[in-house]
Amino acid sequence: MTAESAVETLSHPAPDTARDLVERAIDRGAMVTLFGACTVEYQGRAASSLGLGDRHVTLKPDGTALVHTDEGQQPVNWQPPGCDHSVTVAGASLVILSERTTPDEELEIAFETVAHAAAFDVSDPEELAVTGTEADLKERILETPDLVEPGFTPLATERETPAGAVDVYGEDAAGRTVVVELKRRRVGPDAVGQLNRYVDALRRDLHAETEVRGVLVAPSVTDRARQLLAEKGLEFVSLAPP
Amino acid sequence: MTAESAVETLSHPAPDTARDLVERAIDRGAMVTLFGACTVEYQGRAASSLGLGDRHVTLKPDGTALVHTDEGQQPVNWQPPGCDHSVTVAGASLVILSERTTPDEELEIAFETVAHAAAFDVSDPEELAVTGTEADLKERILETPDLVEPGFTPLATERETPAGAVDVYGEDAAGRTVVVELKRRRVGPDAVGQLNRYVDALRRDLHAETEVRGVLVAPSVTDRARQLLAEKGLEFVSLAPP
DNA sequence: GCATCGATTTCGTCT
DNA sequence: AGACGAAGTCGATGC
Known part of the structure; x- marks a missing residue:
């Protein structure tokens, strides 16, 4: 340059x-x-x-x-x-x-x-700086866990399960396990399937008496995704990256 | 040009x-x-x-x-x-x-x-012709359904379910409903989740006595995907696009 | 316009 | 090298 x-x-x-x-x-x-x-x-x-x-x-x-x-x-x-x-x-x-x-x-x-x-002849010393990603949404939640719900406590990120890594793993005010799946934008059925796999895997892995909740955090969901969430007993919280 | x-x-x-x-x-x-x-x-x-x-x-x-x-x-x-x-x-x-x-x-x-x-000044009258896609794999199966399994009969493609469209919908030699999900390359957990959503949806939609099988058709699967298939009672057939 | 899903996806990260 | 999931994904199709 x-x-x-x-x-x-x-x-x-x-x-x-x-x-x-x-x-x-x-x-x-x-x-x-x-x-x-x-x-x-x-x-x-x-x-x-x-x-x-x-x-x-x-x-x-x-x-x-x-x-x-x-x-x-x-x-x-x-x-x-x-x-x-x-x-x-x-x-x-x-x-x-x-x-x-x-x-x-x-x-x-x-x-x-x-x-x-x-x-x-190209010379480019700079790296691209992006904001508004899923990582930014994760940081937002770790800083202010109440955005997911009052009393939510994050315990780990990228926690491994037999079905893959959970974005945010924590527990609610009542001590129940909570699996949080994050998406930076409006989500469809695939994200619900992903969350469901993680919840399923943890229910198998943890002791039978442990209750596991699944929460999808994204700006919005499609109708079909909302339907699938309901069928699977999963929850949705509307939240966008900062 | x-x-x-x-x-x-x-x-x-x-x-x-x-x-x-x-x-x-x-x-x-x-x-x-x-x-x-x-x-x-x-x-x-x-x-x-x-x-x-x-x-x-x-x-x-x-x-x-x-x-x-x-x-x-x-x-x-x-x-x-x-x-x-x-x-x-x-x-x-x-x-x-x-x-x-x-x-x-x-x-x-x-x-x-x-x-x-x-x-x-650009002039480009030509269209790209690609082979080896999922569509080619679908055609291969419709021409020779036995590649999925002997006695398999395709009844519809892109059949709609509450969870999305099924790639190939048909029945086996015993008259059981078969849902086929196609992938042109090696698949991971996401494809299993997709197939599982369709099977789930059809089990809800069709009468209770109807048995629904789910078959993933792809060149190969990852270990985790194979595990998830087993847990969900889904099947795998190895097949690549022509 | 939105929703859904494929793609020679590419890309980053981690094992 | 393979696996897994994100991406300002893009692009095609159907509604």
Whole structure:
């Protein structure tokens, strides 16, 4: 990150010229972008094929590959971090190959035409700071347990059960065990199923005479989720992250 | 998508020059990319702040915004399709603002330095064709129901229950109701919870004397998922998408 | 518009 | 490496 960051660009380069730039950029750990008409083939956990069209391709120094069309937030094709990228010229085409193992996956991008190629030297020392997450909601409850209900006492977070870890584990004013499942946003049936699994597991694990309550804490619930809560004898408390 | 796709680029432009290019590109429905040192602020469903660093920014004609660092497949910040993008100059900075309503969300990218700016005219007539999905697994079972078990007869797909839609609904050789939940890959406790919700719901809905079996079809299960299946009296059949 | 669920989910954390 | 659950998840479908 400098006032004059190192940038190398080519407009409508010949395949050989583009290959040289991409090869050098990958070698020195730069970020590469390509734009042009290409086809994309993927094989791995699934398989896909994409006919000729204009796309924007990004190769990151960590081994990520992204193929973006003009629509959508998600790339139309991609490869996760840790892949090996290589570039070759096949006839008049520039071919990008991105591969990895465990699982075996391969992404091939064949540019019939490269309209633009660029290499960027990237320096990014900063970490993203996010608020409004489930972790923030948990802290809020640990600071003010009464928000769950008067007399609630947290005893542990991430307490392990045979069905997984409970977000907040505690007891109510009457000494009954309380399992709290937190969600940062409006919840559906899946969250009720999750809470129910934990309550079930603890009822099995703890002594038979121990009463176990399950409380779902979230900003709101859907109708179906509320129905499922009622059927399972579980409770809901409306609360959002700070 | 032409042999000479329209591409406009600037290296180390002045803020005003970059603003003009970005503004014109947005107006004509082109894809915009920017690279340089910037800060990013987000407020909406959550909130985040990102200090100064080199990033690659993409603005798509459908209103998507993406901010990528040198690491990770996911953008460090973003805005989904449907947002309004605007560009202004504030002092020496180029500021990109991306906004939407329902929910109210705002992303502000302030470039201290623009190392590169580009506008791409995109034409992409092709649709992605994917195989190896859950839908492919479903088709496989409908074609050859014996893969679930000899004598299995599918009666409906996406059959509605009070707990959600069942992937494949049918009956076994003895006439018992069978609920099949499909997963394209190895499954954990969540899938068992899902299947259990459907089975529970149907046992309530159907007459008391009707026996309901639940079968999870996936390539494999985790130990915990297998344990939960056993506790709930549910079954597992190993099968992968074609 | 909301609800539900799949996804080549990705990502972080912990075992 | 695998398991488990969160995510500003996104995206597709149905109501």
